[in-house]
Amino acid sequence: MDRPSYGYSAEDAPEPQAPPVCPRHPDRVSYVRCQRCERPVCPDCQRPAAVGVLCVDCARDLERQQASSRPRNAMGGAVGRATPVVSYTIIALCVLAYVGQRVAPDLVVQLGIFAPFRALAMPWTFLTAGFLHGGILHLLLNMYALYVFGPQLERTLGHWRFAGIYLLSVVAGHTAVVLLTDPLSQNWYGGTLGASGGVFGLFAAMFIVIRRMGADAAQLIVLIALNLVITFTVQGISWQGHIGGLLMGGALTAAMYALRPKARPGSDRQAIARRSALLHAGVLAAGFVLCLALVLGRFALLPA
Structure with missing residues (x-):
């Protein structure tokens, strides 16, 4: 007895999805994702954040943004320690x-x-x-x-x-x-x-x-x-x-x-x-x- 056909063939079956890999280390599979860009990040590329982890690129970008918002002294330099050590x-x-x-x-x-x-x-x-x-x-x-x-x-x-x-x-x-x-x-x-x-x-x-x-x-x-x-x-x-x-x-x-x-x-x-x-x-x-x-x-x- 022939089985009913619903219009699908073997060629139409979806291919199995490849496991996620770290962009910096393509040979490493990682199911942990950056909280900012949502890219996979391996243990070597993980940077701890307030919630979860960040990738190296997002951590550097966030650090630059924070540095840009830091207060500056009258000469435009970064404000150092409050103690006048000199x-x-x-x-x-x-x-x-x-x-x-x-x-x-x-x-x-x-x-x-x-x-x-x-x-x-x-x-x-x-x-x-x-x-x-x-x-x-x-x-x-x-x-x-x-x-x-x-x-x-x-x-x-x-x-x-x-x-x-x-x-x-x-x-x-x-x-x-x-x-x-x-x-x-x-x-x-x-x-x-x-x-x-x-x-x-x-x-x-x-x-x-x-x-x-x-x-x-x-x-x-x-x-x-x-x-x-x-x-x-x-x-x-x-x-x-x-x-x-x-x-x-x-x-x-x-x-x-x-x-x-x-x-x-x-x-x-x-x-x-x-x-x-x-x-x-x-x-x-x-x-x-x-x-x-x-x-x-x-x-x-x-x-x-």
């Missing part, structure tokens, strides 16, 4: 250097103090002299100013930008000593030390930040003016170092603001942060090259 590190190094001055003054002072006549022979003193101080009152005044202004500026500018501005202000202060000291005078052979050049650089940086934020800078202007009066009226103070640090700190901060990339709706803020970092690193490099060129030019023009 400020506290500089204060600690200055205190340790002062202890070294008391324990082994001949060694620490002679190796670290800056003097124009030996600037090329001992170039590290452009920086190390900024951590030495002439007395406990000198140390306390500079450390107090750094403690007051440093943390706020560091959170605003970011750790490495703040460190670059401070250290280059110290170097610029000693560069100004070389440029503005008469090589035929006794001061050419005198020593200069102290963090004042860096502190004055922070004063100028804070002024630029306050003005860019549209806040009132009257109190800071009075503070800078009073310190300048003391600089030019009290004997024994290196006014050249203060002026050099003030100019460098203000110039670097203003240049960073001027070159800061602007973020627009929908723009890749991570890419903007990377571009901002490159531009600001270039600003700091330009400041260092300027100091180097001025010092070399000064010594090249010295009388025989």
